[in-house]
Amino acid sequence: MWRLSLAILLLASAATAAKKSSGAKKDTSKIDAKVRQLVDWNNRKAIIRLNGDKFREYVKNPPRNYSIIVMLTALQPQRQCQICKQADDEYSIVANSWRFSGSYSPRLFFAMVDFDEGPDVFQALKLNSAPMFIHFPAKGKNKRQDTMDLQRVGFSADAIAKFVAERTGIQITVVRPPNYTVPLLILLALGVIGLLAYFTRIDMSFLYNTTNWGYIALCVIFAMSSGQMWNQIRGPPFAHRDPNSGQTVYIHSSSQFQFVAESYIIMALHAGISLGWIFLTEVSPQARDGRTKKITSMVGLLLVVGVFSVLLAIFRSKYGGYPYRFLL
Structure with missing residues (x-):
């Protein structure tokens, strides 16, 4: 009797193993x-x-x-x-x-x-x-x-x-396709300007004007320090609508991302600080009377202090845990 039971158990085990093997093969297939x-x-x-x-x-x-x-x-x-x-x-x-x-x-x-x-x-x-x-x-x-x-x-x-x-656990090296649009547009613009200057004999004395070059340098600095090159590479959206509140967000909360509108805001703040220093170092010393000098000094000081406070507040909002603040 025990032999019959053992045989039945062996047959059941073999059937179960065969079923599992068949299921595994089916899953693999x-x-x-x-x-x-x-x-x-x-x-x-x-x-x-x-x-x-x-x-x-x-x-x-x-x-x-x-x-x-x-x-x-x-x-x-x-x-x-x-x-x-x-x-x-x-x-x-x-x-x-x-x-x-x-x-x-x-x-x-x-x-x-x-x-x-x-x-x-x-x-x-x-x-x-x-x-x-x-x-x-x-x-x-x-x-x-x-x-x-x-x-x-x-x-x-x-x-x-x-x-x-x-x-x-898979590391992917991001490879961006090259964008030749901007260099080609710059070369085209320089070519057109060069041809116009050659054929019309335009007065080129403005190239020796240090004030004009100063304005150009400031524009380039404001653009680069505000992240315009990052915008060209990453192509972020102009702004974002918060799905919870429905409000439009212009400044991203992460330090690893920014909106186009955010870079314009930062550019304006950098320009405001620079304008404040110009009032303090250039306009105020050249004022002819004490009243004008006092007003220009106060305007310059308010611009530097106020705009820097806003800039530091934005920086603190994007970098969680940053401990320092100034006015705001």
Whole structure:
């Protein structure tokens, strides 16, 4: 009797092992089919566009042995998402940097779901705003940390690459395509000015005017110190509408990001401080009477002190924990 029981147990164990082996082979075959399809799409384009069905098949439903970063966005003009296009451009830079890097492998894919192509995805994820970047790991469910905090770090290519490295351990070197538009425009402008000067015999004595060169130097300094070059490289939005309060935000809260409007504000503040020093060092000493000298001195002092206080307050708001303040 005990021999019969042992035989039954052995047969049951063998059947269970065979079933597990068959299931494992089936899962492996399904994973391989998914990876082949994703690699095929990836060979055509760095960012894989998904609708609701493809999202559930390749992102949500197991099994899978790859991580996938999904940007949920709304690029159609009627959606009026001002920052979605800028975010898409930065996301494309990261995806292309990974696709053409020497360390590329099917461990990581970049995908996108547009609201008009997959509204059910937004509903399933309980999202009511765009853009949004979410990491879906190879195993298990995604956590709160798998959603990129755009309010804190922004959506620049470097910030996205850092987020990918933190969640997947894969380092991506961001490679931006060269932009020759500005150098070509400068060369064209210089060529036109040179031709006009040659054929019309324009008086070039203004080139020897130190005051004009001083104005030009100040404009260049204000532009560069306010982050205009950063704007040209990163392409940030002009401003941002806070989804919670509905108010337009002109100064970003993170030290790693800025808006175009913010750079204009900083430029105006730098110009205000410079104007205050000009009143103190140039205008006031040259005043003919004591009353004018006193007024110009007070104006210069108020400009320097007041504008510097505002500038320091903005700096403190962007760098959390900065301990110093002045008036504000």
